[in-house]
Amino acid sequence: MSRLVLSGLALPPALWAQTSAILSVAPPGRVMAKRSGVVEARIEVRLAPGYHVNSNTPAEDYLIPLRLTWGKGPLEPVEVIYPAARMEKYEFSPKPLSVFTGDFAVVTKFRAAPGAAAGMNVIAGKLRYQACTKKVCYPPRTVEVTLPVDLR
Amino acid sequence: MRTSWLAALAALVLAFGCSSPSAPARAASPKASKERKPAAEFVLKDADGKAVRLADYQGKVLLLNFWATWCGPCKIEIPWLKEFERTYKDRGFAVLGISMDEEGWEVVKPFVRGLEVNYRIVIGDDMTAQLYGGVDALPTTFLIDREGRVAKAHVGLVSKGDLEKGIQELLREPAGIERAGAAARPVGAN
Numbered sequence: 001m002s003r004l005v006l007s008g009l010a011l012p013p014a015l016w017a018q019t020s021a022i023l024s025v026a027p028p029g030r031v032m033a034k035r036s037g038v039v040e041a042r043i044e045v046r047l048a049p050g051y052h053v054n055s056n057t058p059a060e061d062y063l064i065p066l067r068l069t070w071g072k073g074p075l076e077p078v079e080v081i082y083p084a085a086r087m088e089k090y091e092f093s094p095k096p097l098s099v100f101t102g103d104f105a106v107v108t109k110f111r112a113a114p115g116a117a118a119g120m121n122v123i124a125g126k127l128r129y130q131a132c133t134k135k136v137c138y139p140p141r142t143v144e145v146t147l148p149v150d151l152r
Numbered sequence: 153m154r155t156s157w158l159a160a161l162a163a164l165v166l167a168f169g170c171s172s173p174s175a176p177a178r179a180a181s182p183k184a185s186k187e188r189k190p191a192a193e194f195v196l197k198d199a200d201g202k203a204v205r206l207a208d209y210q211g212k213v214l215l216l217n218f219w220a221t222w223c224g225p226c227k228i229e230i231p232w233l234k235e236f237e238r239t240y241k242d243r244g245f246a247v248l249g250i251s252m253d254e255e256g257w258e259v260v261k262p263f264v265r266g267l268e269v270n271y272r273i274v275i276g277d278d279m280t281a282q283l284y285g286g287v288d289a290l291p292t293t294f295l296i297d298r299e300g301r302v303a304k305a306h307v308g309l310v311s312k313g314d315l316e317k318g319i320q321e322l323l324r325e326p327a328g329i330e331r332a333g334a335a336a337r338p339v340g341a342n
Contacts, residue, residue, distance in 0.1 A: 060224075062221055062222060062227065062263070063222060063224070064222045090224065091225075091228075091309065092224040092225040092227070092228045092309055093224050093228070097224070130222055132223075132224060132225070133308075134309075135225055135308035135309045136225060136289035136290060136291070136307065136308040136309070137220070137222065137223040137224060137225060137226070137289070137290050138288060138289060138290070139220070139252065139254075139288065139290075140222065
């Protein structure tokens with residue numbers, strides 16, 4: 001198993017894709033994959049201080065979860081692994097909410113898609129999130145993520 | 153349409169002197185009468201498909217609440233708004249909720265039914281949001297006086313007491329002036 005490790009915390013600010021003032025995604029590095037086996041891609045996300053997004057498993061039905069999805073490409077996702085959520089209490093909710101804050105990473109395990117051609121390619125992903133502060137919420141947004149893939 | 157939300161929000165802040173979205177909304181009385189600007193006219197549809205206009209509320213104090221079903225701070229305000237509607241409707245007050253849910257009535261109808269919302273709800277759009285200074289952060293609440301002018305804007309969750317204080321102060325103001333020019337200029341315009 002090969003693994004892409006992108007040290008998001010060490011990235012200088014200019015390397016973070018400034019998708020909004022609230023949430024940024026670091027451009028992922030190239031994934032080297034073989035036809036057999038599983039590879040991991042790590043998507044580094046940075047939330048501005050004071051903001052949170054709902055986790056992938058929000059505590060309330062009405063909340064919109066964070067979700068990373070991938071389109072078709074040379075690799076197909078096996079599993080998307082979200083970080084451990086924090087349970088935070090906010091004035092606007094009677095019970096703690098399951099959220100992500102600060103810097104976190106979403107890891108996807110991929111395997112080669114059947115019939116995928118070897119060589120350089122990309123997979124397009126979408127990170128959908130809905131952010132709030134202690135006092136306000138912002139409409140759900142989607143960040144496009146492009147993952148370079150080198151399939152051998 | 154929402155890519156310029158920062159600029160629009162800045163316009164809102166400039167127009168109304170609101171705090172930043174991450175800071176608590178400022179508690180204050182409504183603006184002095186001479187400082188108020190006409191609220192922008194709009195036409196939106198309620199759950200029955202009936203057109204709802206700002207002009208329908210001529211002569212009333214109106215609490216205009218931009219909200220969404222996915223917005224926790226909006227949800228906690230709903231029982232307060234229901235209570236305001238009940239308590240003050242006979243004194244010339246109304247609440248109008250503008251839902252910014254992109255999925256529209258499909259998600260809004262069951263939500264308001266579940267919370268037994270007793271005030272009118274319409275589905276908003278980006279154009280309406282722009283008319284009101286580029287509303288993006290929710291909840292955003294405008295208190296509109298009997299003359300159709302914006303007396304107070306709150307961005308974000310405010311206390312029930314602050315909202316009610318504003319309503320009561322506006323209800324105490326003398327009524328009877330026509331809403332002339334209420335549709336003349338959007339509130340976000342300088």
